[in-house]
Amino acid sequence: MLELKNVSFRVDSETGEKEIIDNVSLKIDERFVALTGPNGGGKSTLAKLIMGIYQPTEGKIYFNGEDITAKTITERAQMGITFAFQQPVRFKGITVSDLITLASGKKLNTAQVCNYLSEVGLCARDYVDREVNESLSGGELKRIEIAMAMARGTELTVFDEPEAGIDLWSFKNLISVFQKMYEKTNGSIIIISHQERILNIADRIIVIADGKIADDGKGKELLPNLLGTQNATDTCAVLKNKVEMD
Amino acid sequence: MALDNMQMNLLKTIADLEKVPDGAFNIRLNGGLESRNNTENITIETKADKPGIDIYIKAGTKNERVDIPVIVSKTGLKDLVYNDFYVGEGADVLIVAGCGIHNDGSEKSEHDGIHAFHLAKNAKVKYVEKHYGEGEGTGERILNPTTEVEIAEGGYLEMETAQIKGVDSTKRVTRAVLGDKATLIIHEKIMTHGKQSAETDFAVDMNGKDCGAHVVSRSVAKDNSHQHFTSLINGNNQCNGHTECDAIIMDGATVTADPKLTANHVDAALIHEAAIGKIAGEQLIKLMSLGLSEKEAEEQIINGFLK
Numbered sequence: 001m002l003e004l005k006n007v008s009f010r011v012d013s014e015t016g017e018k019e020i021i022d023n024v025s026l027k028i029d030e031r032f033v034a035l036t037g038p039n040g041g042g043k044s045t046l047a048k049l050i051m052g053i054y055q056p057t058e059g060k061i062y063f064n065g066e067d068i069t070a071k072t073i074t075e076r077a078q079m080g081i082t083f084a085f086q087q088p089v090r091f092k093g094i095t096v097s098d099l100i101t102l103a104s105g106k107k108l109n110t111a112q113v114c115n116y117l118s119e120v121g122l123c124a125r126d127y128v129d130r131e132v133n134e135s136l137s138g139g140e141l142k143r144i145e146i147a148m149a150m151a152r153g154t155e156l157t158v159f160d161e162p163e164a165g166i167d168l169w170s171f172k173n174l175i176s177v178f179q180k181m182y183e184k185t186n187g188s189i190i191i192i193s194h195q196e197r198i199l200n201i202a203d204r205i206i207v208i209a210d211g212k213i214a215d216d217g218k219g220k221e222l223l224p225n226l227l228g229t230q231n232a233t234d235t236c237a238v239l240k241n242k243v244e245m246d
Numbered sequence: 247m248a249l250d251n252m253q254m255n256l257l258k259t260i261a262d263l264e265k266v267p268d269g270a271f272n273i274r275l276n277g278g279l280e281s282r283n284n285t286e287n288i289t290i291e292t293k294a295d296k297p298g299i300d301i302y303i304k305a306g307t308k309n310e311r312v313d314i315p316v317i318v319s320k321t322g323l324k325d326l327v328y329n330d331f332y333v334g335e336g337a338d339v340l341i342v343a344g345c346g347i348h349n350d351g352s353e354k355s356e357h358d359g360i361h362a363f364h365l366a367k368n369a370k371v372k373y374v375e376k377h378y379g380e381g382e383g384t385g386e387r388i389l390n391p392t393t394e395v396e397i398a399e400g401g402y403l404e405m406e407t408a409q410i411k412g413v414d415s416t417k418r419v420t421r422a423v424l425g426d427k428a429t430l431i432i433h434e435k436i437m438t439h440g441k442q443s444a445e446t447d448f449a450v451d452m453n454g455k456d457c458g459a460h461v462v463s464r465s466v467a468k469d470n471s472h473q474h475f476t477s478l479i480n481g482n483n484q485c486n487g488h489t490e491c492d493a494i495i496m497d498g499a500t501v502t503a504d505p506k507l508t509a510n511h512v513d514a515a516l517i518h519e520a521a522i523g524k525i526a527g528e529q530l531i532k533l534m535s536l537g538l539s540e541k542e543a544e545e546q547i548i549n550g551f552l553k
Contacts, residue, residue: 053531077537089532092464092492093550102546103536152536 001188002028002050002156007059009045009211020045021056022211028190032182034202034219035192036231042211043192044086047158050190051083052076063156080155080187084148086164088141090133096144097128103148116147119180121173138165146177155187163195175201194231199223207231249273249280252348253317260344260376261315271313272299277325280317288312288339298328298360301341305334305366312341316359321351321385326358335366344376347387347413354386362394365401365428373405379412386414393420397428399454408435409444410552418446424485426454434463435552438471438499448477452485452514461489466548467499478506481514490519494551 009021021042035043048054050061052073060069068076091099100116101108114124120143130136132144142165149157163171175197181189182201191198199205205222207215215222249257253275257263270288273280277297282290287307291300301312318325331341349355365371379387389409397403409416422430430450438444450459459479467473479487491503505518525547533543 051535053535073531073534074537074539077535083535085528085532089526089528091529091547091550093553094546095550098546098550099536102533102538105537148536 001064002026002190003062004046004049005060005062007049007056007061009042009049009054010057019211021049023059024208024211024213025059026206026213026216028188028204030203031188032178032201032203033188033190034199034205035190035208036194036199036205036226037208037214038231041209041214043208044160045211046208047083047160047190047192050156050158051081053083077154082149082152082154082157084145084157084159084162086160086192088138088145090136090141092131092133094132095128096130096132099132099144099148100151104151108151116151117144119150120144120147120177122147142166146174150177150181153185153187157181157187157189159189159191159193161192161194163193163198171195171197196223196227199226249275249317253319256317256319256346256348256378256380257315259378260346261313261342263313263315267311267313269311269313270301271315272301274314274316274325274327276318276320276323285310287337290314293328293330296328297326298330301329301331303331303333303337303339305336307334307337307339310339312339314341314343316343316345316357317348318345318355318357319348321349321355321383322353324354324356324358326360328360328362330362331364331371333363333365333369333371336368337366338370339372341371341373342375343373344378345389345391346377347379347381347389349379349381349385349387350383351381351385352383354388356386356388356390358390358392360392360394363396363403365395365397365403367398368400369398370402371404373403375405375407377407377409377413377416379414381412387412388415389413390417391419393418395420395422395430397422397424397430397457399426399428401425402429402431404431404433406433408552410435410437411439413444414440414442416442416444418444420446420448422448422450422459424450424452424454424457424459426456428454428457430457430459430461432459432461432463434461434465436463436465436473437468437548437552438465438473439468440471441469442471443473444471445474446476448489450477450479450487451482452480452487453482454485455483456485457483458486459488463491464493464552465491465501466494466496466552467501468496470498472500474502474504475520476504476506477518478508479516479518481507481509481511481516483511484513485511485515487514487516488519489517491521492519492551493522494548495522495524
């Protein structure tokens with residue numbers, strides 16, 4: 001479904017050219033793939049290359065066999081790729097309902113918008129008419145971002161650290177959201193995450209470090225090696241350590 | 247004198263009126279009276295000394311609406327009008343004004359409306375004003391509204407003004423004086439394009455104890471248009487004043503925001519905020535990643551911003 005062939009991405013930095021993604025080749029056909037690896041390793045950049053937000057310096061990207069390297073963000077979105085941002089964007093005057101409706105690409109009634117919001121654990125009535133502005137918390141925005149991805153329901157959805165900024169209660173919810181998406185849609189999900197509980201449900205785990213694929217394998221086979229490293233952390237390692245020390 | 251189709255369309259754009267309204271109204275067409283209706287509580291009279299009307303709203307009038315639209319469809323017309331609103335004690339009404347200019351000619355068409363609001367004790371008014379220009383001609387379409395507001399103790403005025411399209415030049419002046427516990431809320435929306443220019447100038451004297459003012463302007467400046475926003479809030483008593491100017495700038499447009507606060511009383515709490523910036527790249531990217539083209543994304547962002 002998705003294939004990256006010798007993809008590199010370089011940027012100019014003070015010390016000359018910097019390689020962010022270094023000759024990555026990757027073929028993804030699995031339904032649920034987790035991308036993990038150290039911060040700054042190139043995971044988010046890879047996601048942005050897939051969505052077309054960045055253009056690769058070298059290499060080609062294929063979606064369902066079609067070369068999409070030169071396609072715009074809009075074209076890729078229309079072909080069936082969705083990207084849920086790590087840092088959701090705020091819009092003055094645009095409401096939650098507006099965004100969900102735009103995401104779905106069709107006219108939705110309030111009940112339909114509410115369904116999506118309820119799925120991500122937001123009390124729908126309080127949110128439909130809220131503006132997606134500074135009045136919403138980071139956690140609320142993340143959940144709206146996930147609801148938008150659900151409303152799109154495309155063939156491929158890429159989530160960039162969906163758990164960041166989400167509290168423990170909604171973290172549980174989040175896992176069930178992905179499981180539901182997995183069951184309901186015929187699409188594939190790529191999630192960038194360090195969370196053990198997310199890695200745990202992945203069919204395949206790809207570890208990205210220094211812009212390269214450091215490890216790649218079936219979830220169940222790879223996960224035991226990753227546990228306890230920064231590639232797979234528990235929900236609150238700090239707290240857990242504290243409890244153990246006590 | 248009946249309104250033709252083009253004039254009816256203008257009426258719909260500026261006042262959401264599909265037909266002649268039921269309540270009190272005064273329709274002004276090309277500098278003269280087109281039609282008028284009074285109700286038991288609301289009386290509209292033509293001024294004797296200068297062009298314009300006096301609108302009297304009886305004390306205690308509730309849930310009534312007054313429409314005073316102005317239509318200019320003649321090229322080369324300069325229309326100056328004075329409208330005074332006298333709102334009685336405890337009344338609660340909606341006033342809808344607006345001006346539509348259709349100029350197909352080569353001479354400039356101008357409407358300068360000077361509106362004065364006198365709100366008695368505890369009177370409550372929502373005032374909606376829309377400005378719109380259209381026409382194929384090269385003649386300029388100019389609107390210069392002046393609004394003077396005087397709010398007595400406990401009175402409340404909420405003013406919503408919008409100028410979204412087709413006005414070449416506008417100078418909008420608003421002056422307000424607030425009594426004890428009086429409240430003034432202003433929401434202004436402006437979009438300019440081409441070589442248009444829009445100037446807005448607010449000054450509020452917060453004289454009464456515990457009065458409040460909230461002046462918010464949102465604007466979009468496209469192409470080579472220019473906007474200038476000035477607001478001055480004088481806190482002369484224990485009061486709460488807030489002014490905000492938020493502008494999206496595009497293309498080769500220019501925007502100046504000039505908010506001023508003066509506190510003449512130790513318990514005057516005054517805030518001003520001003521922000522000017524282009525549409526954030528990440529906003530465009532987010533909407534494009536939902537399948538919208540860059541142009542559609544831009545339209546959504548602007549429509550939301552000016553909603």
